[in-house]
Amino acid sequence: MNSSLIGKIEKAQRYEHEPERIAITNLKADFRGEHDIYHLALDGNHWSCSCAFYAGYGTCSHVMAAQRILSPMLSIESRSESPLPVGSRESAS
Numbered sequence: 001m002n003s004s005l006i007g008k009i010e011k012a013q014r015y016e017h018e019p020e021r022i023a024i025t026n027l028k029a030d031f032r033g034e035h036d037i038y039h040l041a042l043d044g045n046h047w048s049c050s051c052a053f054y055a056g057y058g059t060c061s062h063v064m065a066a067q068r069i070l071s072p073m074l075s076i077e078s079r080s081e082s083p084l085p086v087g088s089r090e091s092a093s
């Protein structure tokens with residue numbers, strides 16, 4: 001193996017322990033829940049999920065779990081998107 005590639009592998013092994021170097025700005029993922037598979041997405045700082053709870057509350061266990069798992073790689077805003085107050089979805093247009 002050539003020495004410059006060995007250097008890159010060593011650097012990657014160092015970076016592996018510094019996840020905050022990666023800033024996730026866009027993401028699509030399938031979340032295997034207890035009853036179904038849900039489609040999670042992060043677009044900029046905005047999360048969304050295909051589950052029924054998210055549709056009503058603006059957050060859900062799937063989004064919250066992803067925020068916890070990916071926390072060091074998320075912007076401050078996307079780490080904890082606060083749920084919308086109940087009823088605000090209907091009034092906000």
Ligand SMILES: [Zn+2]
Binds near residue numbers: 054063
């Ligand atoms: Zn969900």
